[in-house]
Amino acid sequence: MISSKAYLLLAFRQRTALRPPTSSLLRPYLMSHSKGMTHPTSSTTNRYHSNMPPKLSENPKITCQCGTISLTASRAEPLSKYVCHCTECQKQSTSAFGTSAIFPSEGMWPFPKDLQQHIGMWARRADSGNTVECYFCKGCGVRILHRVIFKDGTPRPSLAVKGGCVEGFNLEGARHIYTRSALVPVPEGSEPGAPRVKP
Ligand SMILES: [Zn+2]
Ligand SMILES: [Zn+2]
Known part of the structure; x- marks a missing residue:
């Protein structure tokens, strides 16, 4: 089992890794996304916004x-x-x-x-x-x-x-x-x- 401390660390790393870029070019897209719209080709972004637990980033x-x-x-x-x-x-x-x-x-x-x-x-x-x-x-x-x-x-x-x-x-x-x-x-x-x- 993974300790809760390690899990939090993993979760933090995952969130950091998946944080979408915030360049002005992408801002309109991010704004539409935050209103609940989804982009069919962006699974990474969808995962960022989902309530699913982060996937393990270390080998199990x-x-x-x-x-x-x-x-x-x-x-x-x-x-x-x-x-x-x-x-x-x-x-x-x-x-x-x-x-x-x-x-x-x-x-x-x-x-x-x-x-x-x-x-x-x-x-x-x-x-x-x-x-x-x-x-x-x-x-x-x-x-x-x-x-x-x-x-x-x-x-x-x-x-x-x-x-x-x-x-x-x-x-x-x-x-x-x-x-x-x-x-x-x-x-x-x-x-x-x-x-x-x-x-
Ligand atoms: Zn055994
Ligand atoms: Zn079999």
């Missing part, structure tokens, strides 16, 4: 349930997010679906030396023929992340971190996949099978 921590495993994500925001309704994720999560946040491997792989003895690995063959390496905490058994090895032996350059392990994780913009086995209602436009664009 990735932790297991017992706290033995603590990693730092390779960037502040994941490349993409998934809610996976496949039967493998149902088994793995012992629940209705799995969530994942995709981060670039670089900066996170290999695991830090002092953590390697605490991390176990179980591998399975996916329908695609790729191998999914599944890494978990030996202390509490929590699945931390998946790493895909393609059929030719090369690893996918990203890691699928289980959403519940990622500090501040949310499902904003997440894509629902393998919805043909979904146990809960899914948003329209979800993908019945594998994602059309691979993470």
